[in-house]
Amino acid sequence: MGLLFSSQDRQLKIVNNQPGDSLLVGFKEVNMDSLNMLNRMAYADTANFMHQKVYPCARCFLRPEAAQALEKANEIAQDKGYRMVVYDCYRPITIQYKMFEIVGNPEWVARPTKGSNHNRGAAVDVSLSDENGNLLDMGGAFDDFSEVSHYSYSNLNKEAKANRKLLRNIMVRAGFIPYESEWWHFDFKQKRYPASGLVWSCND
Numbered sequence: 001m002g003l004l005f006s007s008q009d010r011q012l013k014i015v016n017n018q019p020g021d022s023l024l025v026g027f028k029e030v031n032m033d034s035l036n037m038l039n040r041m042a043y044a045d046t047a048n049f050m051h052q053k054v055y056p057c058a059r060c061f062l063r064p065e066a067a068q069a070l071e072k073a074n075e076i077a078q079d080k081g082y083r084m085v086v087y088d089c090y091r092p093i094t095i096q097y098k099m100f101e102i103v104g105n106p107e108w109v110a111r112p113t114k115g116s117n118h119n120r121g122a123a124v125d126v127s128l129s130d131e132n133g134n135l136l137d138m139g140g141a142f143d144d145f146s147e148v149s150h151y152s153y154s155n156l157n158k159e160a161k162a163n164r165k166l167l168r169n170i171m172v173r174a175g176f177i178p179y180e181s182e183w184w185h186f187d188f189k190q191k192r193y194p195a196s197g198l199v200w201s202c203n204d
């Protein structure tokens with residue numbers, strides 16, 4: 001894939017894997033099953049806004065510090081009697097292009113020329129469930145690209161407002177930065193990581 005340049009003349013360095021590469025160099029896998037997280041990786045299934053399975057399988061890779069922060073968030077959630085629900089972690093830049101082509105609005109899908117923190121392995125899309133895996137009411141669905149998804153959307157019932165706040169507090173305590181437009185999206189911005197085109201394998 002080589003190098004891409006953003007319109008704001010910031011150079012976006014894309015690291016791509018070669019045929020035969022199976023490991024994501026520089027990333028750490030978050031083992032959702034052993035951590036009792038709910039694996040709902042949306043883009044490894046057809047039930048998403050693209051109606052296409054665009055990931056080879058449902059695995060969560062992040063930069064090591066971001067992975068550690070997600071694990072911390074999970075511990076905080078579990079101490080309170082909840083489970084982390086994981087919709088997305090690292091997202092190859094090729095998929096960002098595909099998403100942006102469909103949605104075309106940077107409020108909902110970051111411009112691929114600039115790159116999303118998902119492409120850097122430094123963002124997650126998450127929610128919470130109870131101990132039995134029942135999703136908490138967040139007042140709207142994951143990837144509902146409408147104002148209902150704004151964290152501060154006013155027309156929410158009390159429970160949904162409280163649940164959004166609970167999720168946000170857990171994630172902020174763990175080191176993530178919330179995104180106002182999407183209640184589920186959290187960035188980990190401690191370092192500037194390069195965007196990547198690496199795609200994981202499913203059998204190692």
Ligand SMILES: C[C@@H](N)C(=O)N[C@H](C)C(=O)O
Nearest residue numbers: 107108109110116117125
């Ligand atoms: C596509 C959606 N789940 C998401 O992550 N959007 C943000 C803005 C992104 O693309 O970084």
Ligand SMILES: [Zn+2]
Nearest residue numbers: 123124125185
């Ligand atoms: Zn996101």
